[in-house]
Amino acid sequence: MASSAGHPRRDRTVALHATVRAPASVNRDRREATGEIARYLGAVSILLVGAVHAQQYYQAYFSFVPTIGTLFLLSFIGAAIVGVVLLAPVRRLGTIPGELILALAALGAIGIALGTLVSLLISEYTPLFGFMESGYRLAVDLTLLFDGLTTAFLGVFLLIVGPRLVRAIATARRAR
Amino acid sequence: MASTRTNKLWIKPLTAFGASVVVAAVAAAFAFAGGTATSGTKVAIGNSRLGRILVDSKGITLYDFPPDKGTVSVCYSACAAIWPPLITKGKPVAGPGVRASLLGTTKRKDGKLEVTYNGHPLYYFVSDRKPGQTTGQGLNQFGGPWWVLSPAGKEIHRG
Numbered sequence: 165m166a167s168s169a170g171h172p173r174r175d176r177t178v179a180l181h182a183t184v185r186a187p188a189s190v191n192r193d194r195r196e197a198t199g200e201i202a203r204y205l206g207a208v209s210i211l212l213v214g215a216v217h218a219q220q221y222y223q224a225y226f227s228f229v230p231t232i233g234t235l236f237l238l239s240f241i242g243a244a245i246v247g248v249v250l251l252a253p254v255r256r257l258g259t260i261p262g263e264l265i266l267a268l269a270a271l272g273a274i275g276i277a278l279g280t281l282v283s284l285l286i287s288e289y290t291p292l293f294g295f296m297e298s299g300y301r302l303a304v305d306l307t308l309l310f311d312g313l314t315t316a317f318l319g320v321f322l323l324i325v326g327p328r329l330v331r332a333i334a335t336a337r338r339a340r
Numbered sequence: 341m342a343s344t345r346t347n348k349l350w351i352k353p354l355t356a357f358g359a360s361v362v363v364a365a366v367a368a369a370f371a372f373a374g375g376t377a378t379s380g381t382k383v384a385i386g387n388s389r390l391g392r393i394l395v396d397s398k399g400i401t402l403y404d405f406p407p408d409k410g411t412v413s414v415c416y417s418a419c420a421a422i423w424p425p426l427i428t429k430g431k432p433v434a435g436p437g438v439r440a441s442l443l444g445t446t447k448r449k450d451g452k453l454e455v456t457y458n459g460h461p462l463y464y465f466v467s468d469r470k471p472g473q474t475t476g477q478g479l480n481q482f483g484g485p486w487w488v489l490s491p492a493g494k495e496i497h498r499g
Contacts (some may be wrong), residue, residue, distance in 0.1 A: 224418040225481045229466050295466055298420035299450065 199324035203266065206317030207250035210273040212310040213280060214243025220303055231293035239280055246273040250318075260336060263329045270318040270325075277314035280307060381428035381455055383443060383462070384435030385491050388472045390499045393488040394457060396464070397435070399471025402426060404460035404495060407484040411446040413454060413461040419482040425454040426462040442493045458493025474499065 218240040220226045226233045249269040255262035284307060287297045297304060383402070386395035394402045403423070408414050415423055425448065432455045434440035444456040455462050465476030465486065476486050477499045487495035 220418070225422050226418075228475075228479075228481075229422065230469070294469060295421075296424070298417065298424065301417040301421070303418065 195324055199321050202317045202320040202324070203250055203270070206270065206273060206314055206321055207247050209310045209314040209317055210243045210250070210277060211247035213277060213307060213314060214240045214247060216303055216307050216310065217243065217280075224303070229295055232287075232295040235283075235293075239276060242272065242276050246270075246276065260329070260332050263325055263332065267322060267325055267329055270322050274315050274318050274322075277311040277318075281311040281315075284308060284311075380430035380433045381426060382433040382435050383426075383438050383455060383457065385437035386471060388474050388488070390474055390477060390488055390496050392437070392491055393474070393496065394438070394462065394491070394493075395471065396426060400464060401468050401472075401474050401476070401488055402457075402462040403465060403476055403486045404457075404489055405463060405482075405484060405486055406495070407482075408461050411444065411456050411459050411461060413446060413448060415461075415463065415482060416449060422466050422481065423463040423476070423486065424466065425452075426464065427452050428455050429453070437491050439491070439493070457489060460489065460493065460495075462489075 217236045221233060221236040221240060226236050229236075246269045249265060250273065254265045257265070283292060284297065284304060286292050287295060288300070288304075290296065382397040384395050384397060384399070385392050386399045386401070387393075388401065396402060405413075405415055405423070413425060415425065428445060432443045432445065434443055438457075442458045444459070445453040446456050446461055448454050463486070465479075467473075467475040474488055477488055478497070479486050487497060490496055
């Protein structure tokens with residue numbers, strides 16, 4: 165209030181700057197928020213992919229299925245690791261290390277999701293490592309759903325974080 | 341005029357090509373249909389550590405599942421993925437030692453025909469990959485034990 169009364173010209177300038185900068189800033193904030201929401205939703209999705217594989221391995225006797233059973237277990241372990249990393253506050257390690265870890269975890273999660281999705285679709289039509297699925301049962305439907313969601317959410321996250329990370333690394337190199 | 345003559349030049353080869361494609365497609369369709377519609381799955385007898393048991397044409401062990409309701413299978417979803425039913429597309433064929441009178445079929449929910457023997461729907465176990473393997477024998481999965489069958493169609497409970 166005091167400054168408004170004391171320096172009307174400066175206030176007008178500040179207000180003008182605020183008007184000009186607001187859209188870019190708002191867009192950046194929105195992008196950040198979208199990235200964070202996508203990251204957490206992607207983390208939950210890949211954890212659910214892992215949960216379905218764990219349930220199938222331990223409760224639906226897939227531990228008895230050669231090769232595929234082992235792949236289910238590995239998928240569960242991998243999904244749990246990348247899911248936990250994506251939820252962890254790794255940015256506390258620093259901007260570049262934190263974002264790099266998140267980007268790698270997101271890539272890993274997408275790799276697991278796409279690998280699972282493609283393998284599942286193949287095994288619906290032809291034996292894969294000697295195993296063929298028996299139709300689109302609930303566990304298959306859920307896995308396909310969570311695979312798709314993981315890929316979509318973490319794809320959005322990477323599209324937002326990737327360019328920023330590349331810029332940050334380039335800036336850090338120039339500063340050296 | 342010249343262009344009309346050129347167009348006419350293409351008509352014969354194009355027609356011949358089109359006709360040969362149609363003939364080839366029809367022949368392939370007949371061959372495919374003929375190859376799958378009438379083939380009945382063969383059931384045979386094989387040797388294993390449990391004695392002479394029911395196997396498929398490649399010697400892979402077949403099992404029955406006591407919780408099945410007579411000839412009606414209760415094994416679907418994850419169960420059918422781990423214990424795939426023995427499917428046939430025609431009347432099952434009895435190999436040497438197999439009693440043809442005990443062979444039959446039962447319709448599954450998806451419309452496929454599953455082979456039965458002495459009233460028991462037959463299944464593979466996903467872990468059996470070679471002739472003579474009986475890795476599913478006695479396993480308690482999906483609500484009951486799984487047993488191999490003798491040539492007489494009786495469950496073998498040892499092993």
